[in-house]
Amino acid sequence: MSELTLTDRRSFLLQAAALWQTATVLSAQHIHSVPAAKTIPYQFRFLSTDERTTLRIVMARIAPADEHSGGAEGAHVDEYIDFILSHADSELQAIWHSGLKRYASAIPTKSPAAVDAFLTKQALKEFAPQTEDEIFFMLLKTAVVEGFYTSEEGIKNELGYQGMGFVLDWQGCTHEHHQAPADWQPLLKTRSGGLI
Amino acid sequence: MFQIRKSPHIYDIAVIGSGASGGMTAHVLTSQGFDVAMLEAGPMRSPSEFPTHRLRRWNLPYRGLRGDYMQEWLEATHFFADTAKEPYASEGDPFEWVRVRAVGGKSLFWAGVVPRFSPDEFIPKDDFDTRWPIAYEDVAPFYDRVEEFIGVTSTLEGAGAFQPNRGLAPQRPNCAEVELKRAAESLGGRNLKALPIPKAILPVDHKGRPKCHHCGPCWQGCDSGSKFDAMRVLVKRALATGKLTLMTGARVRSLRMDNENRISSVYYWDVKDRTYREVRARYFVLGAGCIESTQILLNSGIANSSGLVGRYLSEHLYGSVDGYLPQLAGRKVINEDSNGANIFIPDLTRNWRGGKFIRGYQIYPTGGISETTMVGMRLPGFGPAWKEKVREYYTAGASVLMQGEVLPYRENRIEVDERLADDAGIPGVRFHYRWHDNEKAMFADFLEVSTEILRKAGAEIPQSATPPKPFAHGASIHYVGTARMGNDPKLSVVDKWNRSHDIPNLLINDASVFVTAGNQNPTLTILALALRSTEKLAQQMSKA
Numbered sequence: 001m002s003e004l005t006l007t008d009r010r011s012f013l014l015q016a017a018a019l020w021q022t023a024t025v026l027s028a029q030h031i032h033s034v035p036a037a038k039t040i041p042y043q044f045r046f047l048s049t050d051e052r053t054t055l056r057i058v059m060a061r062i063a064p065a066d067e068h069s070g071g072a073e074g075a076h077v078d079e080y081i082d083f084i085l086s087h088a089d090s091e092l093q094a095i096w097h098s099g100l101k102r103y104a105s106a107i108p109t110k111s112p113a114a115v116d117a118f119l120t121k122q123a124l125k126e127f128a129p130q131t132e133d134e135i136f137f138m139l140l141k142t143a144v145v146e147g148f149y150t151s152e153e154g155i156k157n158e159l160g161y162q163g164m165g166f167v168l169d170w171q172g173c174t175h176e177h178h179q180a181p182a183d184w185q186p187l188l189k190t191r192s193g194g195l196i
Numbered sequence: 197m198f199q200i201r202k203s204p205h206i207y208d209i210a211v212i213g214s215g216a217s218g219g220m221t222a223h224v225l226t227s228q229g230f231d232v233a234m235l236e237a238g239p240m241r242s243p244s245e246f247p248t249h250r251l252r253r254w255n256l257p258y259r260g261l262r263g264d265y266m267q268e269w270l271e272a273t274h275f276f277a278d279t280a281k282e283p284y285a286s287e288g289d290p291f292e293w294v295r296v297r298a299v300g301g302k303s304l305f306w307a308g309v310v311p312r313f314s315p316d317e318f319i320p321k322d323d324f325d326t327r328w329p330i331a332y333e334d335v336a337p338f339y340d341r342v343e344e345f346i347g348v349t350s351t352l353e354g355a356g357a358f359q360p361n362r363g364l365a366p367q368r369p370n371c372a373e374v375e376l377k378r379a380a381e382s383l384g385g386r387n388l389k390a391l392p393i394p395k396a397i398l399p400v401d402h403k404g405r406p407k408c409h410h411c412g413p414c415w416q417g418c419d420s421g422s423k424f425d426a427m428r429v430l431v432k433r434a435l436a437t438g439k440l441t442l443m444t445g446a447r448v449r450s451l452r453m454d455n456e457n458r459i460s461s462v463y464y465w466d467v468k469d470r471t472y473r474e475v476r477a478r479y480f481v482l483g484a485g486c487i488e489s490t491q492i493l494l495n496s497g498i499a500n501s502s503g504l505v506g507r508y509l510s511e512h513l514y515g516s517v518d519g520y521l522p523q524l525a526g527r528k529v530i531n532e533d534s535n536g537a538n539i540f541i542p543d544l545t546r547n548w549r550g551g552k553f554i555r556g557y558q559i560y561p562t563g564g565i566s567e568t569t570m571v572g573m574r575l576p577g578f579g580p581a582w583k584e585k586v587r588e589y590y591t592a593g594a595s596v597l598m599q600g601e602v603l604p605y606r607e608n609r610i611e612v613d614e615r616l617a618d619d620a621g622i623p624g625v626r627f628h629y630r631w632h633d634n635e636k637a638m639f640a641d642f643l644e645v646s647t648e649i650l651r652k653a654g655a656e657i658p659q660s661a662t663p664p665k666p667f668a669h670g671a672s673i674h675y676v677g678t679a680r681m682g683n684d685p686k687l688s689v690v691d692k693w694n695r696s697h698d699i700p701n702l703l704i705n706d707a708s709v710f711v712t713a714g715n716q717n718p719t720l721t722i723l724a725l726a727l728r729s730t731e732k733l734a735q736q737m738s739k740a
Contacts, residue, residue, distance in 0.1 A: 021262065062578040062582075066583070068583075071583075080259070119578055123576065123577055126576060141578065145573050146261055146570070149568045149570065149572065150254060150260070151259075152252070155568055160529040161567055161568070162529055162530055162531040163412045163532065163566075164252070164411055166409050166410075166411060167534075168409070170408075171368060172367075172368030172374075173373070173374045178371060178521075178523035179523055180523045180525060181522075181526045184525060186656045187575055188589075188656055188658040189574055190659045192661065
């Protein structure tokens with residue numbers, strides 16, 4: 001695991017962030033039809049079998065299955081990430097290849113506790129990442145958030161979205177007042193350097 | 197190169213475009229018994245082809261996260277012009293241009309917001325540029341009639357210069373909107389007033405159309421027809437008279453003149469058999485939308501003795517500030533789709549901000565439990581506790597959106613360029629458009645006001661890593677001004693009845709005639725002006 005210099009880190013961060021967004025924009029321009037219904041299994045185009053294994057292990061710890069939903073695994077977030085990366089610039093593809101490789105060697109036992117301990121370390125600086133592993137964690141988490149919370153599993157089961165239904169008589173707000181949860185603390189953070 | 201096919205029939209009127217302005221024109225004329233041809237570049241599509249209820253976000257390859265959500269939906273269902281076949285370009289920052297290719301045009305996919313222009317929009321209280329040749333009082337009777345005809349929700353009251361409408365019943369605010377309304381109205385010194393949004397979406401059954409069922413994504417097309425669209429409310433009504441000949445797949449290249457300074461025919465590309473054809477008529481009405489009507493005029497080289505065709509392009513300045521309301525966090529998830537936003541704050545400045553900028557902007561304070569959230573990226577950590585926090589923040593989202601007037605600048609313009617020719621060889625559009633100091637000052641003021649509203653409501657406002665920016669050029673889809681109205685033929689393209697100063701048998705009925713963009717959404721004013729001008733035309737033709 002190499003420690004990058006400040007200049008390298010900044011350019012690496014910006015490059016990785018920009019490539020993630022550019023990949024999808026460019027490829028989106030070539031999509032003119034809606035894909036077939038999900039009856040055909042997704043064919044992986046970018047990730048190798050080993051890389052998929054690593055990705056599945058870490059994404060399942062980031063957004064785990066629980067009583068609400070099947071989490072990132074249930075939402076097939078690995079397919080979403082593979083789809084985006086299959087259109088991406090080769091430099092971003094290289095970042096993902098090497099990131100997953102480093103993650104695989106860092107968590108040889110693959111036990112949930114070992115993976116959690118490793119990810120906890122990477123997440124310590126997720127809003128101002130320093131090392132390549134920390135930067136990769138930010139990219140990975142971004143991709144998991146995107147893939148999970150826009151999936152059927154994420155929207156319907158995890159979030160419990162009730163909309164796009166039929167409301168005979170829309171009443172709007174009917175409450176006397178609204179109350180914040182008793183233990184509410186502001187938690188939102190900003191990623192440094194204009195990153196995704 | 198191509199064989200030109202000319203029909204021997206001479207229609208009373210040829211209408212180009214089938215959206216709000218073209219639809220209203222055809223409706224008025226056919227109801228009075230005139231023989232009308234309508235040319236529309238796209239096909240007639242069925243409401244069952246709208247993505248609404250048929251496709252969900254997870255069906256989209258990019259899940260609507262890159263570029264524009266609406267764009268991905270509508271490109272996926274082939275409702276937009278294919279820019280590979282019909283290219284355009286911009287000088288400087290890109291101008292986003294939406295061209296819907298279907299009968300009904302952009303009215304199929306709009307959000308349905310229909311505020312009236314206030315008196316200050318027609319006759320601004322500053323001395324910048326010029327005024328409309330008509331006043332609010334000239335248009336008000338037509339606003340009344342359009343509102344009654346299409347069915348709109350009520351503003352309940354006016355506020356400042358903003359006039360009340362003739363609505364059926366008001367939109368009802370959701371929880372976030374109630375909180376933001378309370379906060380905005382209690383800000384000292386701002387004099388803000390949040391009213392129910394006037395929308396062309398039916399709160400009750402009206403003239404054979406059912407009331408809204410609040411399924412949510414109006415901009416994907418309304419399956420029930422509760423939202424006004426020109427296809428169902430105007431074009432189908434005109435077709436039912438038996439007096440309308442609808443020509444679909446007709447991409448108009450130019451209007452052709454005879455030797456007596458009159459237009460004699462429309463020259464168009466038939467996309468179905470890739471042939472140029474001509475349609476003849478006695479009168480011609482452009483209603484293809486501001487940019488495309490202007491493109492046709494420029495490609496025809498007519499109606500431009502003023503040199504102003506294509507100039508004074510304007511639209512609206514958009515921006516938003518987001519926050520999270522702790523008092524709405526972690527609550528039970530309910531259906532809060534409604535039909536989008538339910539309240540708005542009209543511009544109440546009466547230009548008192550004169551020291552900082554002129555004209556004004558309106559504000560949409562909104563929020564609620566939406567389809568998804570990306571808040572997880574801003575919340576530290578991962579795992580079960582992190583997911584729990586995402587669910588809590590999910591119900592707390594709030595947002596303050598602005599829509600402000602971009603001043604009419606002579607150098608903001610479109611031109612046609614043969615290097616941008618489409619697959620029929622029709623020269624395409626190049627945009628020259630930028631904001632000036634007034635827009636920058638207005639945006640800065642909005643950031644201040646919106647932050648005050650959110651803070652007053654107790655919102656947690658996540659910091660942006662980069663300074664907030666207005667949405668892209670053209671993002672409002674409210675293109676106006678490129679064939680402006682006026683009394684002086686040297687300073688305008690059409691007169692106060694939308695008639696070309698230069699050509700006696702040409703009307704321009706869409707938003708290209710707007711003298712100012714105002715800060716209100718343009719569609720109600722487009723419909724009212726088209727009703728007004730077309731009745732005048734019918735009167736004139738009946739006498740002749």
